[in-house]
Amino acid sequence: MLAEHPAERPNQDRKEPTYLFSEKQVMEKSEIARRFLDTRTRLNNNVDKANNFLVKRFYNIDHNAYLEGALPGKTKELLGLVASACLRCDDCIFYHAIHAYRLGATRAEQEESLNVALVVGGSIVVPHLRRAYELLEELYA
Amino acid sequence: MLAEHPAERPNQDRKEPTYLFSEKQVMEKSEIARRFLDTRTRLNNNVDKANNFLVKRFYNIDHNAYLEGALPGKTKELLGLVASACLRCDDCIFYHAIHAYRLGATRAEQEESLNVALVVGGSIVVPHLRRAYELLEELYA
Amino acid sequence: MLAEHPAERPNQDRKEPTYLFSEKQVMEKSEIARRFLDTRTRLNNNVDKANNFLVKRFYNIDHNAYLEGALPGKTKELLGLVASACLRCDDCIFYHAIHAYRLGATRAEQEESLNVALVVGGSIVVPHLRRAYELLEELYA
Amino acid sequence: MLAEHPAERPNQDRKEPTYLFSEKQVMEKSEIARRFLDTRTRLNNNVDKANNFLVKRFYNIDHNAYLEGALPGKTKELLGLVASACLRCDDCIFYHAIHAYRLGATRAEQEESLNVALVVGGSIVVPHLRRAYELLEELYA
Amino acid sequence: MLAEHPAERPNQDRKEPTYLFSEKQVMEKSEIARRFLDTRTRLNNNVDKANNFLVKRFYNIDHNAYLEGALPGKTKELLGLVASACLRCDDCIFYHAIHAYRLGATRAEQEESLNVALVVGGSIVVPHLRRAYELLEELYA
Amino acid sequence: MLAEHPAERPNQDRKEPTYLFSEKQVMEKSEIARRFLDTRTRLNNNVDKANNFLVKRFYNIDHNAYLEGALPGKTKELLGLVASACLRCDDCIFYHAIHAYRLGATRAEQEESLNVALVVGGSIVVPHLRRAYELLEELYA
Numbered sequence: 064m065l066a067e068h069p070a071e072r073p074n075q076d077r078k079e080p081t082y083l084f085s086e087k088q089v090m091e092k093s094e095i096a097r098r099f100l101d102t103r104t105r106l107n108n109n110v111d112k113a114n115n116f117l118v119k120r121f122y123n124i125d126h127n128a129y130l131e132g133a134l135p136g137k138t139k140e141l142l143g144l145v146a147s148a149c150l151r152c153d154d155c156i157f158y159h160a161i162h163a164y165r166l167g168a169t170r171a172e173q174e175e176s177l178n179v180a181l182v183v184g185g186s187i188v189v190p191h192l193r194r195a196y197e198l199l200e201e202l203y204a
Numbered sequence: 205m206l207a208e209h210p211a212e213r214p215n216q217d218r219k220e221p222t223y224l225f226s227e228k229q230v231m232e233k234s235e236i237a238r239r240f241l242d243t244r245t246r247l248n249n250n251v252d253k254a255n256n257f258l259v260k261r262f263y264n265i266d267h268n269a270y271l272e273g274a275l276p277g278k279t280k281e282l283l284g285l286v287a288s289a290c291l292r293c294d295d296c297i298f299y300h301a302i303h304a305y306r307l308g309a310t311r312a313e314q315e316e317s318l319n320v321a322l323v324v325g326g327s328i329v330v331p332h333l334r335r336a337y338e339l340l341e342e343l344y345a
Numbered sequence: 346m347l348a349e350h351p352a353e354r355p356n357q358d359r360k361e362p363t364y365l366f367s368e369k370q371v372m373e374k375s376e377i378a379r380r381f382l383d384t385r386t387r388l389n390n391n392v393d394k395a396n397n398f399l400v401k402r403f404y405n406i407d408h409n410a411y412l413e414g415a416l417p418g419k420t421k422e423l424l425g426l427v428a429s430a431c432l433r434c435d436d437c438i439f440y441h442a443i444h445a446y447r448l449g450a451t452r453a454e455q456e457e458s459l460n461v462a463l464v465v466g467g468s469i470v471v472p473h474l475r476r477a478y479e480l481l482e483e484l485y486a
Numbered sequence: 487m488l489a490e491h492p493a494e495r496p497n498q499d500r501k502e503p504t505y506l507f508s509e510k511q512v513m514e515k516s517e518i519a520r521r522f523l524d525t526r527t528r529l530n531n532n533v534d535k536a537n538n539f540l541v542k543r544f545y546n547i548d549h550n551a552y553l554e555g556a557l558p559g560k561t562k563e564l565l566g567l568v569a570s571a572c573l574r575c576d577d578c579i580f581y582h583a584i585h586a587y588r589l590g591a592t593r594a595e596q597e598e599s600l601n602v603a604l605v606v607g608g609s610i611v612v613p614h615l616r617r618a619y620e621l622l623e624e625l626y627a
Numbered sequence: 628m629l630a631e632h633p634a635e636r637p638n639q640d641r642k643e644p645t646y647l648f649s650e651k652q653v654m655e656k657s658e659i660a661r662r663f664l665d666t667r668t669r670l671n672n673n674v675d676k677a678n679n680f681l682v683k684r685f686y687n688i689d690h691n692a693y694l695e696g697a698l699p700g701k702t703k704e705l706l707g708l709v710a711s712a713c714l715r716c717d718d719c720i721f722y723h724a725i726h727a728y729r730l731g732a733t734r735a736e737q738e739e740s741l742n743v744a745l746v747v748g749g750s751i752v753v754p755h756l757r758r759a760y761e762l763l764e765e766l767y768a
Numbered sequence: 769m770l771a772e773h774p775a776e777r778p779n780q781d782r783k784e785p786t787y788l789f790s791e792k793q794v795m796e797k798s799e800i801a802r803r804f805l806d807t808r809t810r811l812n813n814n815v816d817k818a819n820n821f822l823v824k825r826f827y828n829i830d831h832n833a834y835l836e837g838a839l840p841g842k843t844k845e846l847l848g849l850v851a852s853a854c855l856r857c858d859d860c861i862f863y864h865a866i867h868a869y870r871l872g873a874t875r876a877e878q879e880e881s882l883n884v885a886l887v888v889g890g891s892i893v894v895p896h897l898r899r900a901y902e903l904l905e906e907l908y909a
Contacts, residue, residue, distance in 0.1 A: 077257075106616035109623055116218075117601045118615070120265050125609050127258055128464040133453035138420055142458055145424045146431045146465040147610070149751075151857070152574070154613040155465070171415035176424055178822045182410040183428040183437070185749025186830050187713075187852070190859040192823070193811035200814055247475035250482055258460040259474070266468050269605040274594035279561055283568045283599055287606040288469070290569045292716070293433070295472040296606070312556035317565055319681040323551040324569040324578070326890025327689050328711070328854075331718040333682070334670035341673055359821075388757035391764055398782075399742040399832055400756070406825050407750050429751070434715070436754040467608025469572075500680075529898035532905055539641075540883040541897070543688050548891050550681055570892070575856070577895040692887040697876035702843055706850045706881055710888040713851045719888070735838035740847055746833040747851040747860070 077127060080136025082165045089161055093201035099157045129162070137166040141176040148180030148188055148195070156195050160202070170203040218268060221277025223306045230302055234342035240298045270303070278307040282317040289321030289329055289336070297336050301343070311344040359409060362418025364447045371443055375483035381439045411444070419448040423458040430462030430470055430477070438477050442484070452485040500550060503559025505588045512584055516624035522580045552585070560589040564599040571603030571611055571618070579618050583625070593626040641691060644700025646729045653725055657765035663721045693726070701730040705740040712744030712752055712759070720759050724766070734767040782832060785841025787870045794866055798906035804862045834867070842871040846881040853885030853893055853900070861900050865907070875908040 090097040110118060129139045140163035147155030163173060177195060181188050231238040251259060270280045281304035288296030304314060318336060322329050372379040392400060411421045422445035429437030445455060459477060463470050513520040533541060552562045563586035570578030586596060600618060604611050654661040674682060693703045704727035711719030727737060741759055745752050795802040815823060834844045845868035852860030868878060882900060886893050 103616075106620055109619045110616055113597065113619060113622075115597050115601070117265060117268055118597075118604065120268070121604055121609070121612075124258065124261050124265060125464050125612075127261070128460050132457050133451060134423075134457050138423070139457070139461060141416075141420070142424060142427045142461040143465065146427050146461060149428045149431050150465065150610045152610050152613060155610060169415060174818065174820050174823075175414050175416050175421070178410050178820070179421060179424040179428060181749070181823065181826055182407050183425065183432065183750050185745070185752070186747050186826070187855045187857050187860060188749070189826075189830075190857060193808075193815055196814045196818055197811055199818075244475075247479055250478045251475055254456065254478055254481075256456050256460070259456075259463065262460075262463055262468070262471075266471075266605050269601050273598050274592060275564075275598050279564070280598070280602060282557075282561070283565060283602040284606065286565045287568050287572045287602060290572050291469045291606065293469050293472060296469060310556060315677065315679050315682075316555050316557050316562070319551050319679070320562060320565040320569060322682065322685055322890070323548050324566065324573065324891050326886070326893070327685070327888050328714045328716050328719060329890070330685075330689075331716060334667075334674055337673045337677055338670055340677075385757075388761055391760045392757055395738065395760055395763075397738050397742070399829060400738075400745065402829050402832070403742075403745055403750070403753075406822065406829060407753075409822055409825070432751045434751050434754060437751060463608070465609050467604070467611070468606050470608070526898075529902055532901045533898055536879065536901060536904075538879050538883070540688065540691055541879075541886065543691070544883075544886055544891070544894075547681065547684050547688060548894075550684070573892045575892050575895060578892060689887050692883050696880050697874060698846075698880050702846070703880070703884060705839075705843070706847060706884040707888065709847045709851050710854045710884060713854050714888065733838060739837050739839050739844070742833050743844060743847040743851060746830050747848065747855065 076132050077130040080129075080131050080166055083167045084165045086161075086165070089165060089202070092204070093198060095198045095201055096157070096161055099154070100161070103154070103158070135166075137163060137168050137172075140166055141168060141172065144173065144176050145180045145183075148177055148191055149184040151184070151188060151191050153191055153194055156191055157198055160195060160198055164202050170199055173199055217273050218271040221270075221272050221307055224308045225306045227302075227306070230306060230343070233345070234339060236339045236342055237298070237302055240295065241302070244295070244299070276307075278304060278309050278313075281307055282309060282313065285314065285317050286321045286324075289318055289332055290325040292325070292329060292332050294332055294335055297332055298339055301336060301339055305343050311340055314340055359412040359414050362411075362413050362448055365449045366447045368443075368447070371447060371484070374486070375480060377480045377483055378439070378443055381436070382443070385436070385440070417448075419445060419450050419454075422448055423450060423454065426455065426458050427462045427465075430459055430473055431466040433466070433470060433473050435473055435476055438473055439480060442477060442480055446484050452481055455481055499555050500553040503552075503554050503589055506590045507588045509584075509588070512588060512625070515627070516621060518621045518624055519580070519584055522577070523584070526577070526581070558589075560586060560591050560595075563589055564591060564595065567596065567599050568603045568606075571600055571614055572607040574607070574611060574614050576614055576617055579614055580621060583618060583621055587625050593622055596622055640696050641694040644693075644695050644730055647731045648729045650725075650729070653729060653766070656768070657762060659762045659765055660721070660725055663718070664725070667718070667722070699730075701727060701732050701736075704730055705732060705736065708737065708740050709744045709747075712741055712755055713748040715748070715752060715755050717755055717758055720755055721762055724759060724762055728766050734763055737763055781837050782835040785834075785836050785871055788872045789870045791866075791870070794870060794907070797909070798903060800903045800906055801862070801866055804859065805866070808859070808863070840871075842868060842873050842877075845871055846873060846877065849878065849881050850885045850888075853882055853896055854889040856889070856893060856896050858896055858899055861896055862903060865900060865903055869907050875904055878904055 086100060090100055129136060129143060140159050143159035144156060144163060147159055160173060177192055181192055227241060231241055270277060270284060281300050285297060285300035285304060288300055301314060318333055322333055368382060372382055411418065411425060422441050425441035426438060426445055429441055442455060459474055463474055509523060513523055552559065552566060563582050566582035567579060567586060570582055583596060600615055604615055650664060654664055693700065693707060704723050707723035708720060708727055711723050724737060741756055745756055791805060795805055834848060845864050848864035849861060849868060852864055865878060882897055886897055
């Protein structure tokens with residue numbers, strides 16, 4: 064028998080953020096973003112096909128964590144960006160930098176977020192910072 | 205609006221494992237286990253009271269990851285033990301070592317699991333190994 | 346000879362944030378915060394006494410990373426909170442949760458930030474989440 | 487003078503596991519596995535040539551950690567898989583997923599093991615999970 | 628059957644370093660060192676009693692990694708200190724700081740080593756740095 | 769207003785180390801080094817162009833951490849190598865191995881340093897060790 068979570072607070076406070084730019088627009092602007100998103104889609108198809116219950120549950124929670132709530136969607140993507148940079152995952156950094164861009168984050172906001180990750184995470188973050196700046200250069204050209 | 209996960213495979217393959225020992229029995233046997241579980245309960249009450257939607261979802265997934273399935277519950281707890289030791293979290297190590305014990309894992313099985321964590325994770329795991337052995341000493345006395 | 350950094354953009358865009366609550370008020374409200382800040386002060390005195398050039402430089406950069414800029418101070422503290430929770434450092438979590446509180450972050454904003462850390466960092470973050478909630482309980486009582 | 491370890495328990499309880507599939511069979515089945523194993527062999531030749539005492543000792547311990555003992559070889563490879571996924575090393579994930587396959591682990595067992603790593607390690611594990619699924623897709627085709 | 632490592636280079640180049648101070652002297656000088664070493668000994672007794680083959684092998688390799696060789700023992704302890712501080716393990720930091728002290732490292736050498744760890748590892752290292760400075764304060768009083 | 773650090777110890781004890789080999793010589797000797805340094809330069813140009821205040825400050829501290837002081841420059845690069853290997857960053861490993869080589873570190877000194885990282889960091893370091901040995905093979909040919 065599967066454990067069930069009890070009744071929850073009404074979720075009126077969680078909603079999809081409004082994107083200023085589509086994924087397609089991002090891919091037209093940045094070659095790095097295009098390659099990243101293409102590979103991600105191809106590999107995710109594989110995961111989807113496997114139809115693993117727990118993976119899907121996890122993806123669902125992951126999606127929910129970035130919905131608009133007490134904090135705006137843009138801020139949450141910047142939180143995701145910092146988490147990704149601290150834990151040093153290029154794919155995750157690209158993902159959240161693209162989403163933050165699509166939600167209207169300025170380049171300065173992205174850089175300041177990455178700076179928190181740099182100071183908290185140290186010089187080991189620098190190679191990832193360099194690759195992130197390459198993406199930012201294309202996105203904000 | 206909250207994103208929903210699509211239809212899932214019937215969960216007949218997930219069920220609660222059968223514990224050989226209750227949490228109470230563990231607490232009577234080991235003072236370390238008792239202190240750990242008491243603190244954990246006290247702090248979790250706090251989290252429960254906050255009634256945060258996403259935290260509850262996460263706890264639910266976490267619970268599901270260790271249910272009986274293709275792998276027996278005991279093996280999954282040993283997987284959790286190795287993950288916890290590699291990532292160096294005493295609380296998590298204690299939690300999974302206790303659950304593995306309750307599901308009938310022998311001391312040798314626990315030690316071999318910890319050895320995988322030691323070799324993969326290196327000497328930085330050793331201080332946690334020492335504290336884990338202190339718990340094992342009490343559990344398997 | 347010491348390497349020097351070249352001329353920089355005028356730093357008019359960096360300024361100290363305005364705190365709604367003093368450190369003293371926080372310490373009166375929360376016993377956990379008081380103990381944490383007392384220990385931190387005592388140990389930092391030791392570090393200050395050593396007067397190490399590079400440590401001081403690092404502390405200075407660290408201070409600068411959280412100043413008001415393109416992003417408000419409160420948001421930066423929440424970024425610091427997520428970074429700290431992902432990298433699983435209780436001291437750092439306490440520090441940024443307290444600063445975020447002093448800058449007016451609501452409990453819901455703190456919880457949503459911690460949720461990003463939880464989803465990105467996984468269940469290994471949970472023991473730290475529990476201790477963070479204990480602090481939040483006192484701060485937002 | 488080199489420090490020596492004292493007398494040890496007779497090692498009757500450690501023996502090589504029996505593989506159901508050879509490395510060659512794996513390489514014929516999966517292009518990803520072939521590329522990974524080829525690169526690994528080429529780079530290991532380099533390390534072998536250096537003939538470093540401590541590296542060889544470490545490799546020997548590493549080998550011993552996965553021998554049959556209180557736990558079967560297959561389970562130990564799944565423990566190694568979880569450790570590798572938690573610590574986010576693609577090479578290590580590929581290595582243990584291949585070995586688990588060669589020892590008869592089913593795809594479901596591999597997925598459930600990866601799920602423990604996903605829940606313990608968080609979404610930062612997802613990019614590695616995607617690449618692992620790509621390998622599983624080829625191995626279990 | 629247990630895998631054996633092949634013939635090795637003669638180990639003439641590995642020898643025990645010569646300590647300037649005994650562990651006892653350190654414990655008389657520093658209360659922090661005394662508490663740490665006492666707890667470590669107590670917990671290690673537990674591990675020794677278990678007589679686990681692989682743990683003993685690992686302890687042996689660990690011992691060998693810090694023997695005099697191409698690099699002096701003191702330098703190796705400082706390497707161990709940096710590794711420990713980067714990976715944020717107080718026990719390991721204390722252990723290597725004490726050994727470096729016993730091998731004649733000056734306080735400035737310890738601080739410069741910790742600075743490398745601070746810059747590489749970031750502000751998340753700071754709480755460990757503070758506790759390390761507390762120990763250094765006692766050792767070099 | 770920007771926070772300023774107070775007066776510091778005179779920095780007479782920090783000076784640029786004397787390199788035995790230029791970066792150009794390294795690039796002629798090793799194709800791996802050449803590719804790494806070319807990419808690094810290209811990406812750093814991007815970062816430089818952004819002219820971010822805090823990134824420049826961080827780069828400056830980073831530079832200072834490896835200057836000659838109580839410890840020689842070569843030793844500090846080996847400390848950086850161990851930190852990089854423990855935290856598992858190929859770019860950082862390459863960077864410090866190249867600098868250590870340029871400052872006269874022998875291959876045996878590099879291997880012994882990597883061994884400390886291997887033992888502290890565990891088998892998860894091995895894939896990085898293999899790639900480091902490939903570079904060492906070219907540098908010390």
